[in-house]
Amino acid sequence: MINNKMKIKENIKLVKFDDALELVKSEVDNSLSTSPLLIRGYTKHLTESKGKFIRAISVLIAAEDKDGLIHPNAIKVAAGIEILHLATLVHDDVIDNADLRRGDVTLQKKYGKKTAVICGDYLFCVALNLVASISNKEDYLDLNMQNYMGKVCLGELNQYLNNGNLNLSMYQYLKIIDGKTAALFEASFYAGAIFSDCKETECKRYKQLGHYIGMIFQLIDDCIDFEKTVDVAKKPVQSDFEQGVITLPLIKALEDMSEFKEKASNNQVTRKDINDAVNKAGGLKFTHWVVSRYHAKSMKIINELELTESKKNKLISILNKAAHLA
Numbered sequence: 001m002i003n004n005k006m007k008i009k010e011n012i013k014l015v016k017f018d019d020a021l022e023l024v025k026s027e028v029d030n031s032l033s034t035s036p037l038l039i040r041g042y043t044k045h046l047t048e049s050k051g052k053f054i055r056a057i058s059v060l061i062a063a064e065d066k067d068g069l070i071h072p073n074a075i076k077v078a079a080g081i082e083i084l085h086l087a088t089l090v091h092d093d094v095i096d097n098a099d100l101r102r103g104d105v106t107l108q109k110k111y112g113k114k115t116a117v118i119c120g121d122y123l124f125c126v127a128l129n130l131v132a133s134i135s136n137k138e139d140y141l142d143l144n145m146q147n148y149m150g151k152v153c154l155g156e157l158n159q160y161l162n163n164g165n166l167n168l169s170m171y172q173y174l175k176i177i178d179g180k181t182a183a184l185f186e187a188s189f190y191a192g193a194i195f196s197d198c199k200e201t202e203c204k205r206y207k208q209l210g211h212y213i214g215m216i217f218q219l220i221d222d223c224i225d226f227e228k229t230v231d232v233a234k235k236p237v238q239s240d241f242e243q244g245v246i247t248l249p250l251i252k253a254l255e256d257m258s259e260f261k262e263k264a265s266n267n268q269v270t271r272k273d274i275n276d277a278v279n280k281a282g283g284l285k286f287t288h289w290v291v292s293r294y295h296a297k298s299m300k301i302i303n304e305l306e307l308t309e310s311k312k313n314k315l316i317s318i319l320n321k322a323a324h325l326a
Contacts, residue, residue: 014069017060017314020078024056027079031126042111042119046086049102054321055188056082058213061314062192062206068310073134074195080130080145081188087123088152088184090116095160096243124149148187155179163244166254166265173248174215181221182214189213205301209315212298217322219291222247223284226275241274248290249283250274256281295323 015023032043056078063074092098093106094113100106108116131145158176162168189210193203225240226249240247246254253274254261260277263269269277278284302315 012072014065014067014071015075016069017064020060020063020070020075021053021057023075024060024078024082025053027075027130028056028082031079031083031130035122035126039119039122042107042115043123045107045110046090049104051082051086051102052321053082054217054318055085055184058185058188058210058318059192059195061311061318062189062210063195064192064308064311064314065196066308068308071195073136074192076130076134077145077191077195078188080127081184081191083123083130084127084149084152085184087120087127088156088180090120090123091156094120095156096239145187145191148183151179151183155181155183159245162246165246166261168246168251170248170251173246173251177215177218178211181218182211185214185217186210202305205305209298209301212294212301213319213322216291216294216298216319219248219287219294220322220324222249223287226278226284238271238275242271248287249278252283252286253277253281291323295319295325 029047032047033040035043059074059078059081060070063070063078089101090107093101094108094116097108098106099109106116107119111119128145128149155176155178159180162172162176186207187210190203190207193206198206222240225238225247241250254264257277257280260269260273263273298319299316302312302319305312305315307315
């Protein structure tokens with residue numbers, strides 16, 4: 001008997017959003033908890049700290065058709081993207097020597113850096129296998145998930161190569177986060193749009209929307225390092241500069257305050273010096289202004305897309321969550 005929340009279309013069960021999200025979560029949990037015994041203890045540790053599934057939710061929202069139903073292939077890809085994101089977090093924690101992620105001890109802190117790196121690599125493979133398991137793969141060749149994975153890696157490398165670069169420009173920084181963060185959001189919205197059978201031109205609009213939302217997500221995360229406590233952020237804060245990561249609020253201070261920049265170049269700044277300089281230069285205010293520009297561009301796309309009222313509200317909701325407006 002077919003669940004009344006599904007319908008048959010060309011012998012494929014299309015799923016309503018809430019059911020699809022539960023299936024994504026089950027797919028992720030199953031992939032982590034049923035890994036080979038050799039690695040299962042480590043991957044099961046990751047199931048204890050749940051994320052917000054914001055990228056997976058983005059796939060599902062974009063994938064909704066005019067009846068609010070979602071193709072099962074979108075569920076597989078959403079789970080794959082979520083696991084890919086998890087892999088990047090595992091590697092990030094190794095690079096940053098982070099002890100805390102989502103309120104729980106990190107894999108690298110509990111089991112060591114080498115184990116964490118290998119587990120992150122394994123998760124990349126799991127993600128690719130999930131994406132490759134969709135039906136009618138030949139219909140979705142435009143997705144090129146491996147290209148997005150490469151873009152994420154290059155973004156991370158670009159950030160690492162610019163660690164401690166006090167001359168980093170706003171343009172250079174935006175290029176870095178275009179890869180390390182925005183690429184996965186772009187992939188999420190683009191994949192969902194492809195599965196919704198929308199026209200190529202409309203798919204590209206979803207792709208652009210994903211890019212903007214990804215940029216917003218990272219820029220807000222940059223502000224969190226200055227604005228939130230560990231208890232609120234559920235991860236280390238007041239630590240980007242100490243890890244060599246130069247973010248936009250600090251770039252504004254370095255550009256506007258030559259004395260502070262000289263002091264920083266001589267390794268003579270304290271955390272209080274950094275916070276005071278960012279506040280004096282209006283670094284956080286400037287970063288939030290950049291976010292507002294991406295938000296406006298995102299709303300323009302949403303208003304131009306042919307959407308049901310329900311889908312439009314969902315897209316606005318995910319946009320506002322990225323911008324911490326909801």
